[in-house]
Amino acid sequence: MAITPKLMTAAELADLPDDGMRYELARGVLLTMAPPFDEHGRLADRIGRSLDHYVDARQLGEVRRAGVGYLLTSRPDTVREPDLAFVSMAHREALGQYRGYFPGSPDLVVEVVSTNDRLTRVAAKVAEWLEHGAKLVFVVNPRCKIVDVHRPGQPTRTLGLDDTLNGEDVVPGWSMPVRDLFDQE
Amino acid sequence: MAITPRLMTADELFNLPDDGMRYELIRGELRTMPPGGGEHGDESSIFDGSLGMFVRAHKLGRVYTNETGFVLATTPDTVRAPDVAFVRRDKLTDGRSPRGYLRVSPDLAVEVISPNDRYTEVAEKIAEWLAHGVRLLFAVDPRRKSVEVHRPGQPTQTLGLDDVLDGEDVVPGWTLAVRDLFDQS
Numbered sequence: 001m002a003i004t005p006k007l008m009t010a011a012e013l014a015d016l017p018d019d020g021m022r023y024e025l026a027r028g029v030l031l032t033m034a035p036p037f038d039e040h041g042r043l044a045d046r047i048g049r050s051l052d053h054y055v056d057a058r059q060l061g062e063v064r065r066a067g068v069g070y071l072l073t074s075r076p077d078t079v080r081e082p083d084l085a086f087v088s089m090a091h092r093e094a095l096g097q098y099r100g101y102f103p104g105s106p107d108l109v110v111e112v113v114s115t116n117d118r119l120t121r122v123a124a125k126v127a128e129w130l131e132h133g134a135k136l137v138f139v140v141n142p143r144c145k146i147v148d149v150h151r152p153g154q155p156t157r158t159l160g161l162d163d164t165l166n167g168e169d170v171v172p173g174w175s176m177p178v179r180d181l182f183d184q185e
Numbered sequence: 186m187a188i189t190p191r192l193m194t195a196d197e198l199f200n201l202p203d204d205g206m207r208y209e210l211i212r213g214e215l216r217t218m219p220p221g222g223g224e225h226g227d228e229s230s231i232f233d234g235s236l237g238m239f240v241r242a243h244k245l246g247r248v249y250t251n252e253t254g255f256v257l258a259t260t261p262d263t264v265r266a267p268d269v270a271f272v273r274r275d276k277l278t279d280g281r282s283p284r285g286y287l288r289v290s291p292d293l294a295v296e297v298i299s300p301n302d303r304y305t306e307v308a309e310k311i312a313e314w315l316a317h318g319v320r321l322l323f324a325v326d327p328r329r330k331s332v333e334v335h336r337p338g339q340p341t342q343t344l345g346l347d348d349v350l351d352g353e354d355v356v357p358g359w360t361l362a363v364r365d366l367f368d369q370s
Contacts, residue, residue: 113304113305114305115303115305116303117303117304117305118300118301118302118303118304119298119302119303119304119307119308119326120298120299120300120302120326120328120329122304123326123329124328124329127329141304141305141308142305143305143308143309144305144308144309144312146308146312148308148341154340155340155341155342155343156333156340156341156342156343157340157341158340158341
């Protein structure tokens with residue numbers, strides 16, 4: 001006899017007690033992720049701080065840290081959490097009031113890859129962000145010191161230490177040398 | 186006291202008894218990989234059939250499957266084994282394969298991604314292939330039914346079921362519909 005697991009909803013996810021683990025919901029299935037190492041958070045935060053300055057001065061939108069969930073599908077529910085996100089002012093205003101998790105994807109998503117992350121899972125997550133409205137996804141790979149830049153329907157560019165991250169039309173005018181991201185220790 | 190592990194050489198790797206596991210050597214360090222699943226072998230054999238037949242018919246060189254080892258660097262030694270590799274005829278002595286590992290780089294390599302493959306390790310392997318002379322690399326993701334096309338210094342294209350793999354200037358004239366790669370049943 002096949003056993004159908006009971007699917008969890010976004011509301012039930014939000015109600016889980018805080019036990020120090022990170023959770024996501026993939027089509028109703030709870031995924032548990034160990035808290036990342038120090039370096040992981042530091043890399044996301046470097047991009048975050050650079051974006052903060054730029055975005056705040058120009059009132060372009062909101063830079064959001066990890067710990068915030070995004071509701072990508074309903075029934076069954078998918079709630080994902082990026083390491084860093086940016087939501088443009090226009091996007092935020094168009095949404096108006098909402099309750100619970102942010103509906104849909106942020107405009108810019110940053111994911112920092114940990115040593116244990118499986119490629120298929122990262123690739124599926126990136127595809128999911130793009131499918132649900134992300135315009136720009138940075139996948140930061142600390143081991144190879146590269147950043148993969150994904151855009152919907154476009155080839156993926158791989159940036160090395162001599163290249164520059166660029167906000168393109170999502171955070172117009174913002175840029176950050178890849179070297180500044182990795183070489184600050 | 187720091188302990189320096191003794192580094193293994195390509196010759197020592199070649200002489201290991203066959204225990205059913207797959208091994209690679211990364212700068213003298215042995216890396217163990219479990220054998221790929223059935224799905225993994227399916228894609229490799231389709232490449233072997235399609236690409237192998239084309240290459241043989243046009244006497245372009247040799248196609249290697251079953252994780253043939255390639256020595257990419259020496260002292261310390263790095264031996265990598267792609268799922269499928271094509272080597273141009275003029276790079277092989279008398280057009281024949283040597284005994285032991287190949288000391289030339291493949292011109293084309295195929296890596297089939299397993300669900301357990303780590304993102305950072307695959308990225309490192311792809312970067313290494315491209316840095317050592319591979320001109321065209323297909324990373325096959327059976328789970329998403331997609332193929333990433335990597336070329337040195339160029340953006341990565343992601344192909345879906347309606348797209349076609351192309352040998353470009355590496356295997357001129359060879360093509361394979363992505364659908365034929367995944368939909369064999």
